[in-house]
Amino acid sequence: MMYNFYVERDSILHRLDPRVKIIASILGIASMILFNSPTMLFLLFVSISLSLAFLGKITFREQLRVLKPLFPLMIITIAIWPFILEPASFGLFIGFGYALRLASMAMITFGLLITTSQRELILGFIKLKMPYEIGLTLTIALRYIPTLFGLAQKITDAQKSRGLELEKGSFLTRLKNTIPILIPLIISAIKTAHELSIALESRAFGANKRRTFLYTIKMKSRDYFALIVVLFLFGLALYLRYQLNIGYIKLY
Amino acid sequence: MIEVRNLWHIYEGRKIALRDVSLAFENEIVALVGPNGSGKTTLAKHLNGLLKPTKGEVIVDGLNTREHSVAELSRIVGYVFQNPENMFFEENVFKEVAFGPKNLGLSEEEIEERVKWVLKQVNLEGYEERHPYGLSGGEKQRLAIACILAMNPKYLILDEPTTGLDEKSAESVKTVIKKLYREGHGILLITHEMELVLELAERVVLLYEGQKLFDGSVGEFFALNLRDYYLDKPEILKISENLNLGFIRSVGDFLTKLEELL
Numbered sequence: 001m002m003y004n005f006y007v008e009r010d011s012i013l014h015r016l017d018p019r020v021k022i023i024a025s026i027l028g029i030a031s032m033i034l035f036n037s038p039t040m041l042f043l044l045f046v047s048i049s050l051s052l053a054f055l056g057k058i059t060f061r062e063q064l065r066v067l068k069p070l071f072p073l074m075i076i077t078i079a080i081w082p083f084i085l086e087p088a089s090f091g092l093f094i095g096f097g098y099a100l101r102l103a104s105m106a107m108i109t110f111g112l113l114i115t116t117s118q119r120e121l122i123l124g125f126i127k128l129k130m131p132y133e134i135g136l137t138l139t140i141a142l143r144y145i146p147t148l149f150g151l152a153q154k155i156t157d158a159q160k161s162r163g164l165e166l167e168k169g170s171f172l173t174r175l176k177n178t179i180p181i182l183i184p185l186i187i188s189a190i191k192t193a194h195e196l197s198i199a200l201e202s203r204a205f206g207a208n209k210r211r212t213f214l215y216t217i218k219m220k221s222r223d224y225f226a227l228i229v230v231l232f233l234f235g236l237a238l239y240l241r242y243q244l245n246i247g248y249i250k251l252y
Numbered sequence: 253m254i255e256v257r258n259l260w261h262i263y264e265g266r267k268i269a270l271r272d273v274s275l276a277f278e279n280e281i282v283a284l285v286g287p288n289g290s291g292k293t294t295l296a297k298h299l300n301g302l303l304k305p306t307k308g309e310v311i312v313d314g315l316n317t318r319e320h321s322v323a324e325l326s327r328i329v330g331y332v333f334q335n336p337e338n339m340f341f342e343e344n345v346f347k348e349v350a351f352g353p354k355n356l357g358l359s360e361e362e363i364e365e366r367v368k369w370v371l372k373q374v375n376l377e378g379y380e381e382r383h384p385y386g387l388s389g390g391e392k393q394r395l396a397i398a399c400i401l402a403m404n405p406k407y408l409i410l411d412e413p414t415t416g417l418d419e420k421s422a423e424s425v426k427t428v429i430k431k432l433y434r435e436g437h438g439i440l441l442i443t444h445e446m447e448l449v450l451e452l453a454e455r456v457v458l459l460y461e462g463q464k465l466f467d468g469s470v471g472e473f474f475a476l477n478l479r480d481y482y483l484d485k486p487e488i489l490k491i492s493e494n495l496n497l498g499f500i501r502s503v504g505d506f507l508t509k510l511e512e513l514l
Contacts, residue, residue, distance in 0.1 A: 151338075157302050158339040160322040161331040162399060163355030180351065183341035187385070 005113040013056035013115040017223040018124025021112050024230040028108045031237040038097025040247035045104045052111045066110040067103055074099035085251065094251065118142055123217055132211060140196070148189060155184050253278045253313065254299055254329070254407060254438065260307035261294050261462075269294040271462045272308070281429070281439045283453035283470070285446075287482040290459040292442045296409045299440070300329040313406070327356065330405035334412045336396035340384035345376065345395060348384050352403045366402055374398045374428050390421020394428055407438040414448055426452065447486045450474065451502050471499050 008014075013021065028048070035041055052058045081095030082088040116124070122135045159180045160166070166177055219227075240246045254277055261270040269291045284292050297303040298310050301317040301324075310317040312328050333339065342348040346367055353363045371377050374394040379387070384395060393413055400408065410429065414422040429452060433439055441453060449456060449470065456473035458466035460481050466473060478484055492500045497509045 154333070154335075155338045157297070158331075158333045160302065161300055161326050161333070162339065162352040163323045163326045163403060164351075165321070165323045165355070180339075180341045184338050188337065 005110065006117045007058075007114050008117075009057045009115075011055060011057040011115065013052075013111070015222075016115075016226055017217055017219050018116050018120040019128055019217070019219070020223050020227050020230065021116055022121075022124050022128060023227065025108050025112045027230060027234040029105050031234060032101050032104050032108075034237055034241045035247035036094070036097060036101075036251070037247045037249050038093055038100065041097045041100045041104065045100045045107075048104050048107050048111070052107065056111060056115050058111065058114055062114075063107060063110075067106060070103060070106055074102055077102065094249070119215070120217065123213070123215070127217065133206075144192075148185070151188060152181065152185055155181050155188075253311075255311040256295070256298065256308070257311070258308040259295070259298060259305050259310060261291075261298065261303060262306045269462055270298075273459070273462075273464045275457060275464065275467065277438055277440070277455070279433075279436055279438050280454045281433050281441060281452050283441045283443060283449040283456045284459065285443060285449060285456060285483065286459035291462040292459055293411065294462075295459065296331065296411065296440065296442055299407070299409060300331045301325040302331070323355065326352075326403055326405065328405055329407045329409065330400035330403055331409045332396050332400045332411060332413065334415070336392040337385070339396060339399060340392075343383065344380065345371070345382050345384060345387075346380040348395065349398050349402050352399055356403060366404070370398045370402045373401060373431065375424065388421060389417050390424045393417060393421070393425050397425075397428060401432070405437075407440070408432060409440045409442070411442045412444065413441070414443070414445060444483075446478075446483060447488075450486050450489060470501075474499070 032041070032044065035044070049060070049063060052063060053060060077099045078092065078095040081098065082091035085091035085094055113121070118139065122139050125138075126132055126135045156166070162180075164177060164180055166174065168174075169177070241248060254275075256273055256275040259270055259273045260268070262268050273291075273295060275295075284295065286292050294303065298305060298317065299312065301310075301312075301320060301322045304318055312325055315325065315328070317325060340348055342351060349367045349370055350363050353366050358366065367380075368377075371379060374397050376391065376394055376398060379391070379395075384392065387395060397408075397410070397413070413425050413429065417425065426448070429439060429441070433452075441448065443449060453470050456466065456468065456470050457464060458473070458476075458481060465481070466476060474485055474489060488503055488506055489500065492498065492506050492509070495510070495513075497506065497513065500506045500509060
């Protein structure tokens with residue numbers, strides 16, 4: 001099961017401060033919304049893919065793998081636009097652009113997750129003034145996915161031993177058959193959460209407003225440089241879109 | 253008869269959990285012991301088909317576990333898991349016990365009859381309307397046994413049935429185990445508690461790093477140097493041996509022998 005995308009590699013993107021990567025991702029997604037011209041979206045998609053490949057050492061095959069689950073959605077997008085816009089060829093063109101927009105957004109998010117470890121990612125969010133509690137909640141949630149998965153396995157084994165057959169029957173029967181697994185799982189998850197909160201409190205969680213960090217991050221000159229590049233590129237995007245009116249097609 | 257023939261189990265990631273284990277048992281109480289990670293649970297999961305052999309075979313009353321589903325095998329081998337709460341999902345004890353027989357496709361009268369009988373077996377009569385999560389530890393454990401017993405299996409696998417229970421609750425569970433044994437069930441007891449082994453088991457199988465190191469009577473087992481396997485003799489046995497009273501099975505035994513001596 002996939003619960004952690006992070007792949008340890010030695011690349012420029014991996015070494016970058018998480019804050020810069022978070023800001024770049026947000027601005028990147030924003031510029032995807034800025035433009036709707038398929039040509040422009042295609043250029044952006046290619047540049048994202050290339051920068052992930054060369055700056056992040058994420059191979060094209062790996063990029064393809066993350067896009068795969070999106071294919072049905074992308075195909076639907078392409079197929080629907082010809083019905084909305086006249087003539088159909090123009091609709092197809094626009095639909096293609098929108099599918100690329102979807103793919104680009106997924107790639108940006110994926111790029112952030114694959115080049116940043118969970119710890120760094122959450123630290124980055126906290127340093128960007130997200131409340132620590134939310135950061136901790138996120139960490140715990142991610143940390144508990146494998147635990148819950150293991151528990152679900154145990155419960156499944158227990159119910160199978162009582163004659164529960166999960167593979168047989170219609171879709172509805174199968175759906176109904178998940179109840180004996182879901183209920184113990186939810187009850188156990190709630191109990192664990194309750195115990196965890198007591199354990200946290202007994203370790204003085206929230207006793208002091210200011211926390212210290214054992215491991216922390218610091219912006220280096222290359223991080224500032226990268227941030228300036230990111231801001232410049234976003235500025236350029238705004239300039240293209242609003243001053244030169246490039247990359248936007250009036251649809252109606 | 254449950255027969256395990258030259259069983260190997262290798263988990264994904266190539267961790268070898270069982271190495272060439274062979275074993276056969278019928279109407280007896282067999283204790284399966286060994287330190288953490290020795291392969292006890294892996295072996296037990298093979299007996300009702302939850303795991304399929306990497307190499308070797310498991311034959312349950314003539315049925316090869318490779319060729320039959322867990323649901324089919326659950327009529328013959330009942331597996332009571334360590335944490336009883338992992339299986340409770342109904343709103344009352346009656347429905348909880350009835351879940352297994354329903355899966356077997358029994359009629360309503362048969363189910364009602366069976367639930368009644370099973371609750372009597374585990375001394376939970378009159379608990380039909382209680383909520384499973386509202387029971388005490390010992391009651392939950394006995395309910396878990398009841399849920400499995402309701403499938404009317406010939407063999408029972410009990411994973412740590414008394415762990416975490418107080419004396420009285422543990423006693424109530426032990427009483428049920430003894431009763432089921434007398435009625436002809438074959439019982440495989442997975443446990444760390446040597447007192448339980450001493451009191452209940454006829455035969456002990458020791459697993460260590462996936463290999464069967466010992467298979468013999470409980471008397472022979474406690475003559476081994478158990479510390480080598482991260483296990484130890486129960487205190488009462490040590491006292492008895494120090495007093496030259498010989499091998500005893502319980503505190504009652506010990507007191508009788510002590511009285512004879514005095």
